[in-house]
Amino acid sequence: MADAAVIPAPQDTSPAPVRREVGVTELALRDAHQSLMATRMALEDMVGACEDIDAAGYWSVECWGGATYDACIRFLNEDPWVRLRTFRELMPNSRLQMLLRGQNLLGYRHYSDDVVNRFVEKSAANGMDVYRVFDALNDTRNVREAIAAVRRVGKHAQGTLCYTESPLHTIEGYVAQAHELMELGCDSLCIKDMAALLRPQPAFDLVRAIKEGVGEDVRVHVHCHATTGVTLVSLMKAIEAGADVVDTAISSVSMGPGHNPTESLVEMLAGTGFTTHLDDERLRRVKDHFARVRPRYTEFMSAITGVETEIFSSQIPGGMISNMESQLRQQGAGDRLREVLAEVPRVREAAGFPPLVTPSSQIVGTQAVFNVLMGPYKVLTAEFADLMLGYYGQTLGERNPKIVAMARAQTKKEPIDVRPADLLAPEWDGLVAATADLDGADGSDEDVLTHAMFPGVAPGFLAQRHEGPRNVGRDPGELAAERLAREAGDGPSTAPVHYSVTLDGKAHQVAVQRV
Amino acid sequence: MADAAVIPAPQDTSPAPVRREVGVTELALRDAHQSLMATRMALEDMVGACEDIDAAGYWSVECWGGATYDACIRFLNEDPWVRLRTFRELMPNSRLQMLLRGQNLLGYRHYSDDVVNRFVEKSAANGMDVYRVFDALNDTRNVREAIAAVRRVGKHAQGTLCYTESPLHTIEGYVAQAHELMELGCDSLCIKDMAALLRPQPAFDLVRAIKEGVGEDVRVHVHCHATTGVTLVSLMKAIEAGADVVDTAISSVSMGPGHNPTESLVEMLAGTGFTTHLDDERLRRVKDHFARVRPRYTEFMSAITGVETEIFSSQIPGGMISNMESQLRQQGAGDRLREVLAEVPRVREAAGFPPLVTPSSQIVGTQAVFNVLMGPYKVLTAEFADLMLGYYGQTLGERNPKIVAMARAQTKKEPIDVRPADLLAPEWDGLVAATADLDGADGSDEDVLTHAMFPGVAPGFLAQRHEGPRNVGRDPGELAAERLAREAGDGPSTAPVHYSVTLDGKAHQVAVQRV
Incomplete structure (x- = not known):
């Protein structure tokens, strides 16, 4: 019998010239499960994919941010710093990347500059490489200190344009912001399209305008969600306009309110002259890993699964x-x-x-x-x-x-x-003092930062930390068996239920217990 | 308070010239539910959308084919000809389109030419406008008679290139097939990508090669499934290369093994100079209609919901x-x-x-x-x-x-x-005779064609037709109530459940079985 057919695409008969390699940031370990399953994925369910992710050829691996940090201490009893160090150890060849809310760090308020600096120092020391720094209002004053801090520790500072549309938002305005960010010393820029609003033509125009207005050698990364169904086309147009790196998530944790699939990006570029140099077999293994993990988090899955253009x-x-x-x-x-x-x-x-x-x-x-x-x-x-x-x-x-x-x-x-x-006075020393007395705090700067960022949740977490991680994922077989048992009436033993039963006209006191 | 903000996209500050209108074929009434829910959607669940579909501005409305015909008589006790006439009546302003398997018509074997002609005549008389005629092997001899028949009745004959990849399939080969089809008298051509294999660059190259090789004025339609996550980009490239019409499905019945969402196509083209002229508000109403209908067919939904590039x-x-x-x-x-x-x-x-x-x-x-x-x-x-x-x-x-x-x-x-x-002798007269005796057959050519196409299923259908359509969709509220009742033990007969019952202070071992 014939061997497995090798099936090149028709265009292989006249291959396009190799024009450019496009970098890819894999989102599976952070934004993908944040967007699809309420950030509930346990470190335990990610470690099995790390070797393949590390070897697949990504430009970077996004793996940390405000919501993952929050979910770690609020729901998973997992120390986010242990998670970071674990990723560092398991992916020695990868750039680890995080999302940083500028002066808000990973929290919801502004912090004083000394706290911003301490956070960046400690996260760099624990293994972070690339900091995507954004401000929700695109106010560059709110990212200035964080970007300076990243530069001081010698890591990659990425400035961010949060993409939105309004009568006031123009390509020229974004280019002006891009200029400001580069003047702050950024190593690269990111166009962050958190709501999947970036249509193809604006994607092309914006990337081109930045390259032409700020410099062809300015690295431009593009981050799009998939919700509106149109943004893989936007990534294509961004790449045609010169984008250097795009963000995707492995297919088994992609789409819906999440992101475009990594494998689809690879296939999209076939024959175009743009290449990713990602390793197909590694991608297949990463996909299979998360295809197994995903059903464990069904109860946390977003209700939005399809495309939504409204x-x-x-x-x-x-x-x-x-x-x-x-x-x-x-x-x-x-x-x-x-x-x-x-x-x-x-x-x-x-x-x-x-x-x-x-x-x-x-x-x-x-x-x-x-x-x-x-x-x-x-x-x-x-x-x-x-x-x-x-x-x-x-x-x-x-x-x-x-x-x-x-x-x-x-x-x-x-x-x-x-x-x-x-308007904020330095607050680090006060935070150290306020954390020192907390039950379970170990005196580390990392614990102070946890307390600073999530003052409501941190005390409870630090006190329980010794109990170790709680994986809130559920084995789908177990869930199915439970449901089946419930349906068959063959559930677990229950507490007695008391009835008054009148039988042939006579009232009886009855207690019934499933045994 | 301010009125609702009108939010133009940034590129609106320098609008692109209007380059070309792109036609759209809506797939919701045929291929969408065929691909997503095993073709089970009842006519009753479609009629409510027809007025909006008819007014939305589509180039055509695909609504009939082999699988819908088959499902009508096999599962829904619905006369497929009644379905066609209903669509004709409800969508007077639309081109109705069908998929025809060349010499196989809607069945699985080759039919003699007289049957092919009779089928085309009757479907045209019942309201069909556009015939997309394909052969699974791309053997144009197998579509010749059907195309000639469509021309004879004055309807739109569309020749089809079934897209596949192999060491032997080349752009040149497809262009040669396109030539053959146009010589048969086709009004347009369709590139049919039933497995979502058509990547963006080959899509561009193929459309361009057909336009350059066969004629810039040759109408090219592109039909892609969405399974691999990459084909909306392919539609963009096909449009850039000159495609005249593309196929999509309204978002609430799109994606997975189905098709790219109609609304995403519209948004994709914003600012590009390509327009669809579809009516947004009508699309929203069509979307809402099928969003309500879709949950009724949950039990028939494809297990593949995400993107699959393997x-x-x-x-x-x-x-x-x-x-x-x-x-x-x-x-x-x-x-x-x-x-x-x-x-x-x-x-x-x-x-x-x-x-x-x-x-x-x-x-x-x-x-x-x-x-x-x-x-x-x-x-x-x-x-x-x-x-x-x-x-x-x-x-x-x-x-x-x-x-x-x-x-x-x-x-x-x-x-x-x-x-x-x-090799086939004329068979129409024999089919008429064989159908005449069937219980419930009404002597019409339409019944003969039903019998010809599905000889195993037609007799049962014709005998039961008078009972009227069976909608196999289920009200989701009803389904939930049923499940709840089952879980509460209020379901069908079950295995015995064992209790310990304490009656007036004395414990009894009791087995209870629903009978």
Whole structure:
């Protein structure tokens, strides 16, 4: 019999010239499971893929960020620093990459500059290589200190343009921001499209404009979510325009509110002259690994699984819509989602057209929920008031003066226009002192940082840390067996149930217990 | 408060010139539910979308084909001709389109030319406008009669290139086939990518080569499945190369083994100068309609929901893999799928590299299963033997002479190289006579055609037709209630459950069984 047929594509008869190698950042270990399964994946379920990821030929491996850190200590009883060191050890040949919220670090408030510096030093010492630094408002003053800190420790500083659309957002504006970021000393730039809004033509135009306006040798990375179904085309156009690296997730943890599949990117480029040099067999093994792991997290999976193009008008990142639905349901208003989605663009305009990404997406989204449930701006959330008063930084558009006045009246705070962190005194020593007494704290700077970032959750975590990780994934076979048993009435023993049973006219006291 | 913000994309500041309008064929009514939910959607669940589909601005609406016809009479007790006439009535402004298997019509064997002509006449009379005519082997002799018949009734004849890849398939070969099809009198051509193998660069090259080689004014349609995650990019490249019409499915019945979402196509083209002129609000309503309908067919949904790039080597259309899995499971060999997938390219090579599409996909796939389970070619299926002997037509490559000899020995049939239908005597009159006696047959040519196409199923259908359609969709609320009832022990008869019952202080051992 014939051997396995080798089947080249038709274009192989006249191969295109090799034009350029495109780098790939693999998202499976961070943003993929954050977007698809509420960041619940345990380190234990990732280590088995690390050898193949390390050898596959990625430009970098994204594996750490605010949500993974938060989920580690809140749900998994896992020390995020152990996770980082484990990745470092298991992937010695890879650039490890993280997402850093500028002056917010991994938390939800601004930190003083000394804390920002300490965080960068410690994460670099524990193995981090590439820092993608962003600010939700695209206010470069909020990323300045973090970028300087990354440069000081000799690591890769990547400046970020959070992509959004509004009457005020223009290609020229993004190029100006790109200039500012490069002047801060960035090693590369990222176009971050967290809501899958970056259509192909704007992707091409934006990458080209940055290359032409800031420099052809400026490294441009492109990060897109897949929610709207259109962004693999955007990656193609970005590559044609000169993008150096694009972000994807291995297919078994891709699509929906997640990302475009790594393997599809590879196939997309066949015959184009662009290559990734990724190792197909390694990719297949990584895919198989996560195909086995994924069913363990079914109960955490996003309800959004298909393509959703209506977010082109609401601009809300896929992951946020389910949050809003749950907020509305808690208020008994689960049927008012469409009203809220229509309100979001209005709130965003009133706030000066911020991009919608953590934390601005939550702040604008929650205010939109309040507006729908209680009437427009009858109640301002504390965070929305701070946003209106400049405590998160500058927005591109003017903030509605009437609502700024309401925020001022409600909070008794004055509007500011300085860099928010300029108002903060150094706080590291105070944080060290406040952490020292915590039950289970080991005196390390890492524990201080955990406490600084998540003051509500850290004490409980540190106290329980010795119990070791809790894997919240569930074996699908076990889950199925449980369901089957329930259906067959053959469940576990239960507590006795008490009945009063009248039999042939006589009442009996009966206790029934499954045994 | 501000009105809803109008948010143009950044590129709107320097709009691209309008270059060209691209037509769209909507697949929701045929291939979408065929690929996603085993063709089970009832007419009743489609009529509500027809007004919006009719007004949305599509180039055509695909709504009929072999599998829909088959499912109508086999599962839904629905007359496929009534379905066609209903669509005609509900979508008076639309081109209705069907998929026709050349000389096989909607069945699995070759029919004599008089039957082919009668089928085309009757379907045109019942409302069909556009006939996409294909042959699984790309043997143009097998589509000649059907194309001539479509021309005779004054309808739109579309010739089809079934896209596949092999060492023998070249752009030049496809252009030659395109020439042949245009010489048969086709009004347009379709590149049919049933397995999602058409990568972006070959898509561009193929469309461009056809336009340059056959004529810039030759209408080229492109049909891609979405299974490999890469084909929306292929549609972009095909459009850039000059494609006139592309096929998509409304987002709520898209992706997986189905197709790229219509709305994503619209968004993809924003700012490019290519437009679709589809009506966004109509699309939203069509989407909402099928989002409501889809959960009714959960139990028929394809197990493949994500992206699958391994089919680039096996070339098996997404829908077929689940068929194979079920064949293997029936033989207690559910664990041997990977071996079968590796065997398929070998069987395909032995058969002269046919494209894999109905019926060649089933024939090659089943032989691959037999080879794995019983050893290579120990048993030939009757269909595979016929394929090897030329009874389905010509293949591009030479068929393995050793296996041809085995087929000859097994079947006592001689190899042929004429057009298979040349060996068939006229059969219409015989079919009329054979149908006349069937219980429930109404004497119409339509009933004769139903009997001709599905002789095993038609008698039962005709006898039961008066009972009216059976909608096999299930209300999701009803399904959930049923499950809940089962879990609460309120289901069908079960095995006995053992309790300890304490009655007036005395413990009893009790077994309870639902009867």
